[in-house]
Structure formats: C-alpha cells, structure tokens
Amino acid sequence: MSMKFFQMAVVAIIVMSSMAGRCEAAEDEINCITCHRTVTAGHVTDWESSTHAEMGVDCSVCHGTDHQTEKDAGLARLPDESVCGECHTDQFEQFKKGKHSHGWNSMNAMNVTHLEPDALMEGGRGCGGCHNMGIKSESERQELKKKGYRYQNNSCDECHTRHTFAKSEAQDPRACQQCHMGYDHPQWEMWSSAKHGTRWFTKDSGNLPETATAPTCQTCHLPNGTHTNRTAWGFFGVRLPLPGDKQWADDRTIILKALGILNPKTGEPTKRLDVVKALDMARLTEEDWQNERNKMIQTCSQCHSKTYAETQLKQGDEMMKKADRLMAKAILIVAALYEDGIIQKPAEYEFAYPDFFYFMRTGGKSMDTMSHIDQVLFEMYMKHRMRTYQGCFHVNPDYAYWYGWAMMTKDLGEIEELANLLRKTHEGKK
Ligand code: HEC
Ligand code: HEC
Ligand code: HEC
Ligand code: HEC
Ligand code: HEC
Ligand code: HEC
Numbered sequence: 001m002s003m004k005f006f007q008m009a010v011v012a013i014i015v016m017s018s019m020a021g022r023c024e025a026a027e028d029e030i031n032c033i034t035c036h037r038t039v040t041a042g043h044v045t046d047w048e049s050s051t052h053a054e055m056g057v058d059c060s061v062c063h064g065t066d067h068q069t070e071k072d073a074g075l076a077r078l079p080d081e082s083v084c085g086e087c088h089t090d091q092f093e094q095f096k097k098g099k100h101s102h103g104w105n106s107m108n109a110m111n112v113t114h115l116e117p118d119a120l121m122e123g124g125r126g127c128g129g130c131h132n133m134g135i136k137s138e139s140e141r142q143e144l145k146k147k148g149y150r151y152q153n154n155s156c157d158e159c160h161t162r163h164t165f166a167k168s169e170a171q172d173p174r175a176c177q178q179c180h181m182g183y184d185h186p187q188w189e190m191w192s193s194a195k196h197g198t199r200w201f202t203k204d205s206g207n208l209p210e211t212a213t214a215p216t217c218q219t220c221h222l223p224n225g226t227h228t229n230r231t232a233w234g235f236f237g238v239r240l241p242l243p244g245d246k247q248w249a250d251d252r253t254i255i256l257k258a259l260g261i262l263n264p265k266t267g268e269p270t271k272r273l274d275v276v277k278a279l280d281m282a283r284l285t286e287e288d289w290q291n292e293r294n295k296m297i298q299t300c301s302q303c304h305s306k307t308y309a310e311t312q313l314k315q316g317d318e319m320m321k322k323a324d325r326l327m328a329k330a331i332l333i334v335a336a337l338y339e340d341g342i343i344q345k346p347a348e349y350e351f352a353y354p355d356f357f358y359f360m361r362t363g364g365k366s367m368d369t370m371s372h373i374d375q376v377l378f379e380m381y382m383k384h385r386m387r388t389y390q391g392c393f394h395v396n397p398d399y400a401y402w403y404g405w406a407m408m409t410k411d412l413g414e415i416e417e418l419a420n421l422l423r424k425t426h427e428g429k430k
C-alpha cells in the first residue's frame with residue numbers, strides 16, 4: 001500500500017515536472033486523446049483500460065509533447081526502457097542484470113546476422129523480431145534511425161504489451177510463447193505438452209481446483225516477481241571451468257572450438273571469449289553455475305522433495321554429457337575434411353574448422369556455395385542437441401528422445417555417410 005503511495009507521489013512529480021511552466025499541458029493531453037481516438041482508436045481504448053490511465057500516466061508522459069498535429073508525428077518520442085525505469089526503478093534494475101537485457105547485442109555478436117536481410121534484423125522480423133528484447137545503446141539507436149528503422153525501442157512491452165501494460169498479461173505463460181518456441185528453443189512446445197503445462201491448461205479450463213499447483217515459465221524463471229532471468233547452463237549449454245570428467249572435458253573442448261571460442265589449432269581462447277563474457281553467455285565459474293542451480297532446486301522444492309528435484313536435474317546434466325559425446329564425434333569428422341583439404345576454408349572463416357557462428361550459412365568454399373555436411377552438423381548442434389537437454393529439463397519425454405537424442409544419432413550417421421562420399425569423390429578427382 002505504502003509502495004503504491006510512494007509510486008503515486010513519484011508519478012505526480014514526474015508528470016508535474018514534465019508540465020512545468022506549461023499551463024496548456026492538460027489541453028495537449030486532451031488533444032492527444034481526442035485526435036488519437038480517430039487516428040489510432042485501439043491504442044486509446046487499450047490505454048483507457050490500463051492502470052496507467054487510472055494513475056494519470058498519459059500519452060505525453062511517455063511520448064512527450066513535441067508532436068501536436070497530423071503533420072509532425074515524427075516528433076513523438078518513442079520511449080525506451082529507461083523511460084519506464086523512471087517510475088519502475090526496481091523492475092528496470094532487475095531487468096538490466098538479467099539475460100533479456102542482452103538479446104539485441106547477442107544477436108549482433110553472431111557473424112550470420114550481418115549476412116542476412118536487414119528486414120529480418122533491424123526490421124524486427126526473423127532474428128530481430130525476438131532479439132529486440134534487449135537494451136540498445138544510444139549509438140545503436142542512432143545507427144538504426146539512419147537506416148530508417150524507427151521502432152522497437154522498448155523491451156518492457158514484450159511481456160506487458162502496449163498500451164494495456166498489464167501485470168496479468170506478463171504472468172500468463174503465453175506471454176513468453178512468441179519467442180521461446182520453434183527451431184532451437186521450443187520451450188513453449190516442451191512445457192505446454194508436458195505435465196507441468198498440461199496441468200496449467202487443465203486448471204485454466206476449470207477442470208482442476210483453483211489451489212492445484214501448475215508451474216509456469218514465470219514460476220521457475222522469474223520467481224517472486226523478479227525481472228532478472230538467468231539459468232545455470234544458459235542457451236549454449238557450456239560453461240567454465242571444463243568438467244572434471246576427462247572424456248566430457250575433451251568433448252567440450254571440441255565444441256568450444258566449433259563455437260570459435262577456442263583456437264582449433266592451439267586450444268587458446270580467441271576474441272570470442274570476450275564476447276561470451278561481456279554478454280554473460282556462459283557461467284564462468286563453478287560457484288556461479290551452482291548458485292543458479294540451487295535457486296532452481298529451491299523453486300522445484302515448493303512442490304517436490306529436494307532429492308526428487310536434484311535427481312531430475314542431474315539427469316539433464318547426464319544427457320548433456322552423452323549428447324556432447326555424439327556432438328564431438330561429428331565435429332571431428334567434419335574437421336578432418338577441412339584438415340585434408342576436402343572442404344576449403346571460406347574466406348570469412350578465421351580457421352579451417354567448422355564455425356557455428358554462421359548458423360545455416362556455414363562452411364564451403366565461399367558463402368555462396370555452402371557445404372551440406374556443415375549444415376547437417378550445425379543442425380545437429382543447434383536443433384537436436386538443444387532439444388535433447390532442454391527436453392530433459394522441461395520434463396518432456398518426446399522432445400528429449402525423438403526430437404532430440406534420436407535425431408542426433410541420425411545426424412551422426414548421415415555425417416559419417418556424407419564424409420565417406422566426399423572422400424570418395426575427392427579421390428576420384430585426383
Ligand atoms: C491533430 C491530431 C493529433 C494530435 C493532437 C496528436 N496526434 Fe499523435 N498522431 C497523429 C497522426 C495523424 C499520427 C500519424 C499516424 C500515421 O502515421 O498514420 C500520429 C502519430 C503519433 C505517434 C506515433 C509516431 C510514429 O512514429 O509512428 C505517437 C506516439 C503519437 N502520435 C502520440 C501523440 C501524443 C502523445 C500527442 C499529444 C501530445 C499526440 N499524438 C497528439 C495525430 C495527432
Ligand atoms: C507508459 C508509456 C506509454 C504511454 C502512457 C503511451 N504510450 Fe504509446 N507507446 C509506448 C511505447 C513503449 C511504444 C513503442 C515504441 C517503439 O516501438 O519504439 C508506443 C508506441 C505508440 C505508437 C506507435 C506504434 C503503433 O503501434 O502505432 C502510437 C501511435 C502510440 N504509442 C500512441 C499513444 C497514445 C495515443 C497514447 C495515449 C492514449 C499512448 N501512446 C500512451 C508507450 C506509451
Ligand atoms: C510517470 C511514471 C510511470 C511511467 C513513465 C511508467 N509507468 Fe508503469 N505504472 C506507473 C504507476 C504509478 C503504476 C501503478 C502502480 C504499480 O503497479 O506500480 C504503473 C503500473 C504499471 C504496471 C502494472 C500494471 C498492472 O496491471 O498492475 C506495468 C506492467 C507497468 N506500469 C509498465 C510500464 C512500462 C512498460 C512503462 C514504459 C513503457 C511504464 N510502465 C512507464 C507509473 C509509470
Ligand atoms: C522466435 C524468436 C527468435 C528468433 C527468430 C531468433 N532467436 Fe535467438 N534466441 C531466442 C531465444 C528465446 C533465445 C534464448 C534461448 C534459450 O536460452 O534457450 C535465443 C538465444 C540466442 C543466442 C544465445 C544468447 C545467449 O547469451 O545465450 C544467440 C547468439 C541468438 N539467439 C542469435 C540469434 C540469431 C543470430 C538469430 C537469427 C539468425 C536468432 N537468434 C533468431 C529467440 C529467437
Ligand atoms: C520477460 C517478461 C517481462 C518483461 C520483459 C518485463 N516484465 Fe514486468 N513483469 C513480468 C511479470 C511476470 C510480472 C509479474 C510479477 C509478479 O508476479 O509479481 C511483471 C510485473 C511488472 C510490474 C508490476 C509490479 C507489481 O507487482 O505491481 C511492473 C511495474 C513491471 N513489471 C514493469 C516492467 C518494466 C519497467 C519492464 C522493462 C524494464 C518490464 N516490466 C519487463 C514480466 C516481464
Ligand atoms: C520478445 C521475445 C521474448 C519474450 C517475449 C520472452 N523472451 Fe526470454 N529470451 C529472449 C531472448 C532473445 C533471450 C536470449 C537473450 C540473450 O541473448 O542473452 C531470452 C532468454 C531467456 C532466458 C535465459 C536463458 C539463459 O541463457 O540462461 C530465460 C530463462 C527466459 N528468456 C525466460 C523467459 C520467460 C519466462 C518469458 C515470459 C515471461 C520470456 N522469456 C519472454 C526473448 C524473449
């Protein structure tokens with residue numbers, strides 16, 4: 001209650017200071033709404049239903065007052081996260097510490113991003129349609145504007161869509177669906193068809209009591225209303241230091257080489273390790289990893305026994321180890337083709353070695369003639385290895401097995417077969 005009062009006071013100050021010396025401000029506000037009732041009617045009715053309308057957070061609080069007529073719409077300010085942060089300090093500070101704040105920069109850290117059509121990046125479809133989740137620097141914003149891309153300045157509206165900006169929407173797991181689905185991170189599909197999700201839907205349709213438990217994405221990943229999201233293994237499923245198990249450590253080393261984080265020749269870290277560090281792409285110490293794991297086990301323990309939860313997550317780690325074995329075998333087969341000059345290093349590549357940072361545009365003589373075996377290898381890593389362990393962690397049997405592990409096995413077979421063929425063809429040409 002007192003928090004609400006404090007926030008109201010803050011709003012009053014911000015709203016008043018933005019009006020300072022401008023007695024016509026209230027009139028502007030009426031103008032915004034009156035005119036926009038015809039120009040963008042849906043936005044006005046959405047805003048009218050929001051807590052913001054109730055609290056006097058009007059159009060001009062976020063968009064400023066420079067734009068006043070049909071002819072100067074370009075003067076309207078499009079607010080970034082820091083504008084929301086002026087009133088919602090806690091959420092903004094938590095968001096900055098979480099992985100979501102890096103979405104834009106991690107997309108741009110991939111070599112492939114700079115080969116793909118702008119509409120799919122800056123334009124906010126394709127990669128950019130999901131990775132607009134993330135804080136852009138002032139210079140990045142200027143750059144985008146110069147290229148003619150004006151929108152997508154705000155990440156907060158990815159879960160609390162405009163202009164309702166509702167808490168209840170962000171608490172619904174469907175708020176995560178658009179981005180956490182599909183090719184390489186089908187968490188939506190995994191959760192919604194596993195027991196945790198099916199219980200949530202069953203409850204939602206009234207077939208389980210109100211008090212029935214059913215963990216959502218938010219229960220496990222944004223516990224207690226935090227805006228800091230971060231997991232132990234992260235997306236790439238690698239971490240430092242390397243595992244104690246010798247075979248696993250060797251397999252991991254090979255994967256890190258294919259990620260270009262270790263130099264394939266010397267095993268020394270490359271410049272990419274700095275990127276991984278800066279964007280928090282992997283946990284770099286055992287303690288950091290264990291800390292995230294402990295938090296997760298605590299969450300599971302709201303419902304399950306601690307031992308049960310620990311056992312389940314250990315099985316996920318164990319599957320990751322097995323998946324890494326298959327992965328390393330496959331990488332070595334393709335790497336040997338580079339080594340023997342059967343596949344030539346593309347000019348763009350740093351090393352004559354598979355490079356996963358090019359996604360499907362991977363391998364071959366140049367980027368115009370991509371090598372199929374490299375693509376099979378990439379898919380094995382990005383689609384099937386992900387599904388194997390993500391499926392385990394999200395308790396989804398079919399993703400873990402048929403869409404994950406079984407496909408990895410199939411990929412390895414295909415890679416062996418393709419490598420044999422390539423070698424025979426190469427011999428024939430000599
Ligand atoms: C006289 C009518 C009128 C008034 C008054 C008005 N607008 Fe607009 N506004 C428009 C029109 C027309 C557009 C452009 C719509 C389009 O591009 O199709 C627009 C666009 C916008 C945009 C989108 C800008 C963009 O780049 O797409 C925002 C935000 C906006 N107005 C906010 C406001 C705010 C805040 C106020 C009050 C300070 C306000 N408007 C007052 C007519 C008006
Ligand atoms: C709490 C802040 C906030 C308030 C209040 C607010 N907006 Fe917005 N509005 C946003 C954000 C965030 C965007 C998206 C900016 C971007 O894409 O970079 C946006 C985008 C827009 C756009 C352009 C995008 C589109 O879908 O057409 C229009 C027009 C607009 N707002 C009109 C209004 C009007 C009219 C009001 C008042 C009834 C209003 N806004 C109140 C935050 C706000
Ligand atoms: C001028 C201050 C101010 C600004 C700027 C502002 N808000 Fe708010 N917002 C409030 C107040 C006050 C409330 C009501 C108290 C609360 O729930 O925190 C609120 C409530 C909310 C809620 C909870 C609504 C609910 O359903 O209970 C969300 C979500 C929210 N704001 C998101 C945003 C986002 C996103 C932005 C930026 C685009 C933004 N706010 C900008 C003042 C502001
Ligand atoms: C459908 C939405 C979506 C699309 C399209 C998409 N991504 Fe992602 N991306 C995500 C999500 C969600 C994650 C986090 C997944 C996880 O942790 O399991 C992610 C993770 C990543 C990461 C890892 C970040 C980290 O720190 O671990 C990179 C890099 C990345 N994406 C780059 C790209 C590039 C480049 C493209 C286009 C070629 C792309 N993404 C397309 C949603 C998307
Ligand atoms: C990944 C989704 C997601 C994003 C992005 C997001 N939020 Fe939220 N937000 C949530 C969830 C979930 C809740 C509900 C938390 C709870 O259950 O108490 C919430 C709640 C809120 C509330 C209401 C707090 C309360 O208890 O009344 C505010 C205000 C808010 N968010 C502001 C923001 C701001 C500002 C940003 C951008 C910096 C932001 N959110 C970005 C998911 C998100
Ligand atoms: C607009 C797209 C979008 C939405 C909506 C979205 N996310 Fe994300 N999420 C991403 C992207 C992109 C990343 C990867 C960020 C990076 O590159 O560091 C990510 C990363 C994550 C991670 C971090 C995994 C790790 O690396 O440790 C978690 C957990 C997560 N999201 C949970 C959620 C939850 C829960 C929701 C819904 C409440 C949600 N996300 C909504 C795009 C989205």
Ligand code: HEC
Nearest residue numbers: 176180187188191215216217220231232233234235390393
């Ligand atoms: C019952 C708890 C639980 C629920 C519900 C849940 N997750 Fe997870 N999630 C996990 C665990 C456990 C991990 C692996 C954590 C680790 O690395 O140790 C994980 C990992 C992730 C990751 C990182 C990459 C990976 O391994 O998949 C993302 C992103 C993610 N979850 C998103 C989501 C989204 C989105 C939803 C809802 C559709 C969701 N999760 C539902 C427990 C949950």
Ligand code: HEC
Nearest residue numbers: 195196213214215219296299300302303304309312313395
């Ligand atoms: C909010 C309560 C809640 C939380 C938190 C929760 N679970 Fe569950 N879990 C359930 C319920 C309810 C079921 C279904 C009970 C059943 O299968 O009889 C279930 C089922 C399971 C199952 C069995 C699925 C099956 O097909 O039989 C596993 C494994 C599991 N959870 C693991 C976890 C892990 C690991 C975590 C933490 C990452 C977790 N759960 C967090 C409530 C929860």
